[in-house]
Amino acid sequence: GAGVSQSPSNKVTEKGKDVELRCDPISGHTALYWYRQSLGQGLEFLIYFQGNSAPDKSGLPSDRFSAERTGGSVSTLTIQRTQQEDSAVYLCASSLQTGKNIQYFGAGTRLSVL
Amino acid sequence: AQTVTQSQPEMSVQEAETVTLSCTYDTSESDYYLFWYKQPPSRQMILVIRQEAYKQQNATENRFSVNFQKAAKSFSLKISDSQLGDAAMYFCAYRSAIGTASKLTFGTGTRLQVTL
Numbered sequence: 001g002a003g004v005s006q007s008p009s010n011k012v013t014e015k016g017k018d019v020e021l022r023c024d025p026i027s028g029h030t031a032l033y034w035y036r037q038s039l040g041q042g043l044e045f046l047i048y049f050q051g052n053s054a055p056d057k058s059g060l061p062s063d064r065f066s067a068e069r070t071g072g073s074v075s076t077l078t079i080q081r082t083q084q085e086d087s088a089v090y091l092c093a094s095s096l097q098t099g100k101n102i103q104y105f106g107a108g109t110r111l112s113v114l
Numbered sequence: 115a116q117t118v119t120q121s122q123p124e125m126s127v128q129e130a131e132t133v134t135l136s137c138t139y140d141t142s143e144s145d146y147y148l149f150w151y152k153q154p155p156s157r158q159m160i161l162v163i164r165q166e167a168y169k170q171q172n173a174t175e176n177r178f179s180v181n182f183q184k185a186a187k188s189f190s191l192k193i194s195d196s197q198l199g200d201a202a203m204y205f206c207a208y209r210s211a212i213g214t215a216s217k218l219t220f221g222t223g224t225r226l227q228v229t230l
Contacts, residue, residue: 003158031216033217033218035218035220040222041222042120042205042220042221042223043159043205043207043218043220044220045217045218045219048216048217056217059217089157091157091159093218095216102161102164103161103218104161105151105158105159105160106158107156107157107158108157108158110157
């Protein structure tokens, strides 16, 4: 089927506003990951979901960041009270299961905080 | 914690020539996976090649091959017969094979330019 879908493709917001980023994984993929790519940097892990297990939130940079995954499919990453340092590309990936299966990435959401 | 280092911020290669991108990593684990991902301007990360640490044979995918040196913790990517479409950012990544720690740890990337 279709690949990992992310929306919006680009988001411009004002400092202090809340934003929601959406990720629609590949159908049947039980694992879902969020990464952040700041300008000129590699990808930084944020959070991952695997089936009904508790998510691994160890990469979230502050309590302004949260994510949920409803019905084991679509995920939303929420950033509250955005700051300029939150400006980055947010990438979502999914895989069939943890272990050796490959992570497939979406095209990301470019977030610009003015 | 694992770290991945790519010491070449930019590389350039002429079309049809061969180029090697370097990657080193640090880990205390014995079982893990290594990846090279390509990121074109479209931003979507595309898997180029994958290596399983317990396999001594170097992975190959068409024009792409790796030189995996486990003792040296080195994982370089060789691109043969370079094409204009190979121009992109290339990221080296590590993933543990232990338990559920399946997140990818990335290097900072190498920008590859392909010239005529």
